[in-house]
Amino acid sequence: MDKRITAPIDKETAASLKSGDYCYISGVIYTARDAAHKRMYETIQNNEKLPIDIEGNIIYYLGPSPARPGQVIGSAGPTTSSRMDKYTPTLLNLGLTGMIGKGKRSPEVIESIKANKSVYFAAIGGAGALLSKCIKKAEVVAYDDLGTEAIRRLEVEDLPVIVIIDSEGNNLYETAVEEYLNK
Amino acid sequence: MREIDANTIISNIKEMCIEANLYLSNDIESAVKKAFDTEKNELGKKIMGQLIENLEIADKDQIPICQDTGMAIVFVKLGQDVHVTGMNLTDAINEGVRQGYVEGYLRKSVVKDPIIRENTKDNTPAIIHYDIVEGENIEITVAPKGFGSENMSRMYMLKPADGVEGIKKSVVEAVSMAGPNACPPFVVGVGIGGNFEKAAILAKTALTRDINTHHPDEHIATLEDELLNEINALGIGPAGLGGSNTALAVNIETFATHIAGMPCAINMCCHVNRHSRRTI
Incomplete structure (x- = not known):
């Protein structure tokens, strides 16, 4: 089912999304990938303050290519989510309501998504040029020294994503392939 | 000199x-378009359409x-x-x-x-x-x-007794494990023979070969076709969300090996299988 949502999203909205829903996200989301996750995780372990507010926000696992003059951002598709699995339950426990990436998640992450009533979306891997067109503004807000891995605040318009794992733990990667094969 | x-x-x-980084070679681009035409799953077809649109935007706006x-x-x-x-x-x-x-x-x-x-x-x-x-x-x-697919690549140090069935099992297993993580539809590069590092380099070299060509040895060319059929029967499909197009091609390269071994390396690549070649 096609849905339009506005980010940030609360837990109620996250829980209303179902595995297989095709969603268009507008609003504000943040980017973070490997190095930014490691740094945020260590910050939390040290009881220090994170550079962005996690609660109610969506993180896009993205390290964009540089923008050409006149462009908002370069190519901007998702990176593989499983590399963030180690750090994800900690962020979900802090109130992260959504993640956008691609690929499978660990059983621990799926349990944490259920426990925290959040949602895991996939954007189409290898469609970075297309997805960049949905990003209307991009600004580095933390960890500038990490280059492409810095945390960016993005204003997006109708970013197309698919709900993979919903708040009940339904997993589209398992059901979609099975359904196709049983047709 | x-x-x-x-x-x-x-x-x-x-x-x-x-x-x-801006343009795919003709063989890959044609295969992506063919996958759109042949894809049997509705969502898979929509995704293939987006990948084609992505190539057009990359070209027009010079975005990788x-x-x-x-x-x-x-x-x-x-x-x-x-x-x-x-x-x-x-x-x-x-x-x-x-x-x-x-x-x-x-x-x-x-x-x-x-x-x-x-x-x-x-x-x-x-x-x-x-x-x-x-x-x-x-x-x-x-x-x-890219490393989304590189991370899902695998190396099997098979035994001679594993035979061609062992190779098939290894390649299909590697593709299954790669699943949605490596951005299907894939190009699968396989290196068979040599030793530990040679097999890996063969697999990488295989990815740079035109996917409309076959290995010159008939038994290897047959293996390429059989593996492509087996992989596409997995149903992983575009973006791993089900469908008939899990791989665009399987390219195999081989080399002589030792009497005790049959190394088999699988280098996964997404549809963005980039290579530019020039002779200077």
Whole structure:
């Protein structure tokens, strides 16, 4: 089912999304990938303050290519989510309501998504040029020294994503392939 | 002895890094379009349509096809009657990569030390494979490789008794495990024989071969077809969300091996299977 949502999203909205829903996200989301996750995780372990507010926000696992003059951002598709699995339950426990990436998640992450009533979306891997067109503004807000891995605040318009794992733990990667094969 | 100025190498490498990241070769682009035409799953077809649109935008707006513009893998067939002047050839290649990634608005994805992980900020060093050949030309292939698919690549040290069935089982298992993580539809590069490192290099080389060609040996060409059918029967489909197009092609390269072994390396690649080749 096609849905339009506005980010940030609360837990109620996250829980209303179902595995297989095709969603268009507008609003504000943040980017973070490997190095930014490691740094945020260590910050939390040290009881220090994170550079962005996690609660109610969506993180896009993205390290964009540089923008050409006149462009908002370069190519901007998702990176593989499983590399963030180690750090994800900690962020979900802090109130992260959504993640956008691609690929499978660990059983621990799926349990944490259920426990925290959040949602895991996939954007189409290898469609970075297309997805960049949905990003209307991009600004580095933390960890500038990490280059492409810095945390960016993005204003997006109708970013197309698919709900993979919903708040009940339904997993589209398992059901979609099975359904196709049983047709 | 023919002399080639290092600056010629630098400018060609620079241009190849940029063009490989903006345009797919004709064989791959045609296969992506064919996958759209043949895809049996509705969502899979929609995704293939988006991947085609993505290629059009990359071309029109000069935005890399994928944000992971890769590590620069460079295959060099160096004619033994060539003398590169002005700079060491390896340094010239790295300078070309540096200029291509910095001036071409490509992502810098390389860290200097695998543990300390500080970005080199210019995507160097490249990974260079040299081959000395006859003649007075240099053939260079620049193949930027992303790590979404690279991370899902696998190596099997099979035994001779495992036979061709063992190879098939290993390749299909590697593709199954890659699933949605490696951005299907894939191009699957397979290296069989040699030893531990040779098999891996063969698999990488296989990815640079035109996917409309087959291995010259009939039994290997047959294996390429059989594996492609088995992989597409998995139903993983575009983006791993079900469908008839899990792989666009399986390319196999082989080499002589030891009486005790049958190494088999599987180098996964997404549809953004980039390579630019020039003879200088």
